[in-house]
Amino acid sequence: IFQIFVNTLKKTKEKFNITIKNLFYKKKIDAKLFKDIEETLIKSDIGIITTQKIIHQLIQQADYQQLKNANELYELLKTIMVNILNQTTTIQYSTQKKPFFILIVGVNGSGKTTTIGKLTKRYKKKGKSVLLAAGDTFRAAAIDQLLFWSKKNNVTLIHNKINSDPASIIFDALSSAKSKNIDIVIADTAGRVQNKIHLMEELKKIIRVSKKINPNFPHEIMLVIDACSGQNVLDQVNTFNKNLGITSLIITKLDGTAKGGVIFSVIDQYKIPVRYIGIGEKSEDLYTFNAQHFVNALFE
Numbered sequence: 001i002f003q004i005f006v007n008t009l010k011k012t013k014e015k016f017n018i019t020i021k022n023l024f025y026k027k028k029i030d031a032k033l034f035k036d037i038e039e040t041l042i043k044s045d046i047g048i049i050t051t052q053k054i055i056h057q058l059i060q061q062a063d064y065q066q067l068k069n070a071n072e073l074y075e076l077l078k079t080i081m082v083n084i085l086n087q088t089t090t091i092q093y094s095t096q097k098k099p100f101f102i103l104i105v106g107v108n109g110s111g112k113t114t115t116i117g118k119l120t121k122r123y124k125k126k127g128k129s130v131l132l133a134a135g136d137t138f139r140a141a142a143i144d145q146l147l148f149w150s151k152k153n154n155v156t157l158i159h160n161k162i163n164s165d166p167a168s169i170i171f172d173a174l175s176s177a178k179s180k181n182i183d184i185v186i187a188d189t190a191g192r193v194q195n196k197i198h199l200m201e202e203l204k205k206i207i208r209v210s211k212k213i214n215p216n217f218p219h220e221i222m223l224v225i226d227a228c229s230g231q232n233v234l235d236q237v238n239t240f241n242k243n244l245g246i247t248s249l250i251i252t253k254l255d256g257t258a259k260g261g262v263i264f265s266v267i268d269q270y271k272i273p274v275r276y277i278g279i280g281e282k283s284e285d286l287y288t289f290n291a292q293h294f295v296n297a298l299f300e
């Protein structure tokens with residue numbers, strides 16, 4: 001699994017790793033070294049605020065531990081970066097909660113439908129029964145894509161005609177899952193960005209209506225974000241979180257981007273855990289996020 005992280009982060013590493021290794025090579029610890037590390041972190045899409053936090057901790061702890069050589073500082077930097085990613089914990093899935101309801105949100109193109117396909121495969125493999133709900137009634141293509149995934153994984157998809165009310169489709173899906181004793185319901189939603197206010201109202205309504213079946217619904221509101229968007233994903237996290245309260249993140253397309261460093265600023269600024277990362281277009285290209293692996297791979 002670690003090797004998969006290394007391969008996935010190939011492009012992000014190109015930006016980060018070579019520079020960082022050169023910085024530490026036989027150097028002594030001085031102000032210039034800290035400045036150079038800071039510059040490398042900012043260039044790697046870790047973001048200014050989070051970078052400054054990392055550098056501040058690095059200077060403080062290096063001083064406290066009276067570090068003498070750059071090698072020790074290198075290890076300390078890794079530890080601090082792992083700690084940044086470990087500031088959060090994910091919700092535990094409970095088998096008592098039937099169905100466990102996962103609402104998937106995110107802007108169009110972020111990889112929602114593909115991720116739903118991957119999640120379905122993953123949960124089915126673990127022996128769970130899954131039911132899908134096509135809550136993006138705005139785009140016919142989204143329903144078609146979900147139909148493809150549902151057939152491929154042999155699970156039921158609850159869908160309706162285009163432009164019908166997404167809240168009522170998801171309500172039907174949840175009722176059906178409840179009566180059939182299904183383990184997990186995954187609902188897709190729209191992600192049009194032209195009219196954010198309207199979209200947020202639509203999503204809030206879905207949540208409100210689902211609570212009529214169970215006040216604890218949804219158990220998870222997962223936001224799917226595309227790593228290629230770099231620091232722009234912070235705006236998306238902010239908007240969705242402010243309106244809906246995001247419980248976890250899925251970061252897609254880490255395989256195709258040099259901007260993987262954005263994970264640090266997202267977790268640091270919003271304290272929302274990353275549950276999975278998407279590392280390709282195939283249905284098995286989804287991995288549970290692991291902070292230690294991620295940082296080790298970045299420095300490998």
Ligand code: GDP
Nearest residue numbers: 108109110111112113114252253278279280281
């Ligand atoms: P949606 O509009 O949010 O539902 O996005 P889609 O699921 O349709 O995905 C948009 C595009 O991104 C598709 O071409 C997917 O194959 C691709 N995609 C999704 N996840 C990943 C990923 O982790 N890696 C790569 N390379 N492509 C991905």
